[in-house]
Amino acid sequence: MRKPVRSPIRRRHPAQKRAQETVSAILDAVIRLLKRSDASGITTNSIAQTAGVSIGSIYQYFPDKRAIFIALHERHIEEVDRVLQRKIGESAGEPLDRLVSHLMDGMIEVHASDPELAALLDSEVPHRADQAREFPLRLHGPLRKALLPHAKDLGGAVKLDLRAFLLANMLEAFGHAVVLRRPPALSQRNARIESCKAILACLKS
Numbered sequence: 001m002r003k004p005v006r007s008p009i010r011r012r013h014p015a016q017k018r019a020q021e022t023v024s025a026i027l028d029a030v031i032r033l034l035k036r037s038d039a040s041g042i043t044t045n046s047i048a049q050t051a052g053v054s055i056g057s058i059y060q061y062f063p064d065k066r067a068i069f070i071a072l073h074e075r076h077i078e079e080v081d082r083v084l085q086r087k088i089g090e091s092a093g094e095p096l097d098r099l100v101s102h103l104m105d106g107m108i109e110v111h112a113s114d115p116e117l118a119a120l121l122d123s124e125v126p127h128r129a130d131q132a133r134e135f136p137l138r139l140h141g142p143l144r145k146a147l148l149p150h151a152k153d154l155g156g157a158v159k160l161d162l163r164a165f166l167l168a169n170m171l172e173a174f175g176h177a178v179v180l181r182r183p184p185a186l187s188q189r190n191a192r193i194e195s196c197k198a199i200l201a202c203l204k205s
Helices: 017-034 044-051 055-061 065-090 096-112 115-123 140-154 157-180 188-204
Strands: none
Touching: 017 044, 017 055, 017 065, 017 115, 044 055, 044 065, 065 096, 065 115, 065 140, 096 115, 096 140, 096 157, 096 188, 115 157, 140 157, 140 188, 157 188
């Protein structure tokens, strides 16, 4: 028996500054609630109360709680992509090791600013947008372009798709690990340095 296809969540996207501030307040309220209890215990009423908005304001922008969780994921995804794109731009003309270092710094920056939230998004928040692409697929094109000037050292242009695939997946894994899954005896600095070495070794192998 075929599984029913879930209809995409439709929500109103705010255009005016005041509406954008309302949506941000709603998402920030969800974060505060997540840090106090698990996602299953959060209701639209508790979100509205914490955000200081009416329940009508919630439903003006979000049809249900699932849509709010999806929007929270989307905001995080946009921040990750924005920071990584900036780091790619800052690395133009730099050696390969500096590119990798900048990218790792970007992953650490976006997750270390609120590691508790990063961990919650990774494990607790139950919904992602159905159409959302995973990090390695979203960043494949920009990372491939960033590696192009280093193609000669990476096995030639024919290997760039493979190298970009490896770089994206290792950045995601090590970036989360350095911030969220590091043993207490290992400093963030040393974890970052060794992660960059591992990525470079794999890219050049």
